């Protein structure tokens with residue numbers, strides 16, 4: 001169903017009808033201002049042309065100046081008792097891991113209950129998928145994301161080859177299945193193509209890792225460039241993703257950094273999710289993973305926002321300083337599930353690092369829960385409240401920014417995650433009469449959404465002006 005078809009009030013328009021959306025409350029503009037009666041005007045291409053509040057004179061439908069040409073009439077779509085927010089941006093996902101939801105919570109005889117035993121279960125699931133299987137689980141996962149208000153996902157994709165590591169006839173076969181799933185669901189996709197070379201320092205890949213491994217950096221970059229040539233930069237964009245410093249040796253990190261810099265591509269990497277990764281990095285390189293990534297040119301202060309450290313939990317002050325102009329993607333439901341530790345977002349935010357959010361293992365798909373846990377994990381650790389309030393004191397506002405603009409910056413799509421002129425109309429509504437929000441005063445609604453609710457009240461999802469839910 002398109003937005004035009006969903007309109008509740010219709011006026012005869014010109015050839016290219018504008019749609020004007022209004023709602024009870026909303027967050028508008030690049031500064032993400034909370035307003036009553038937001039007005040968002042969208043053109044026929046699904047791009048926002050004006051935003052404001054119902055009372056603003058410039059948002060009446062009269063021509064702005066007497067000599068201005070008359071505007072075509074608009075379809076007015078009143079979204080009713082709703083809060084209108086930018087679409088959520090999920091900066092880190094492994095869609096296929098949705099397969100093992102619920103399957104790793106009972107201990108078998110003699111199993112250790114650590115991250116690495118969870119990884120063994122995940123590898124088993126990865127090994128069993130053929131191309132149609134990758135498509136089916138990715139489509140299911142992306143459809144669930146769309147229902148949860150996610151309008152753009154960064155898929156950190158490392159399942160590339162056949163089960164024994166032999167490339168498919170088309171080396172991009174499985175990447176194309178991910179692209180197909182996103183297209184069929186109607187979700188924007190930033191495909192973060194992963195480079196993976198080894199099990200660890202001096203260790204060839206384990207048999208169950210062969211599907212992830214390319215023959216060389218050149219073979220990997222050939223696939224990246226093939227996919228980039230087919231990406232439109234709108235529904236699909238491509239980024240580079242060395243899996244981790246455990247899986248990628250330093251010379252390869254340098255080559256990838258050079259390739260990303262020359263083509264202005266974003267780069268994502270798992271960083272310091274587990275202490276063991278730091279210990280192995282110290283033994284091999286004599287430094288931390290973040291310091292190695294900076295040494296190799298992946299963390300590049302001359303390209304602010306181009307690098308995203310996923311997790312960045314077990315870091316020291318020097319690491320944090322190196323990440324000042326980068327992004328850190330926290331994935332709190334997964335980090336809790338796997339016993340990784342806590343991303344100290346307050347420390348990052350106070351030095352200007354952008355925080356993004358990811359659903360990572362997709363055992364939970366709900367970016368509002370990710371946002372809430374970002375704050376709550378710090379409360380539990382510090383035994384204090386309002387950890388992410390920032391100078392303006394508004395926790396909910398900062399959490400919304402992480403779930404929208406933070407992810408957009410991390411994925412190299414700064415126009416997303418905001419309802420602002422020039423941005424596509426990627427938007428969601430939450431029904432204020434949903435039982436989770438019923439009775440909440442308007443001035444408290446944003447905090448109720450970001451700090452107490454789940455995605456359950458989300459009842460409409462628009463991507464590029466088209467209604468997808």
Ligand SMILES: [Zn+2]
Nearest residue numbers: 094156270360
């Ligand atoms: Zn991950």
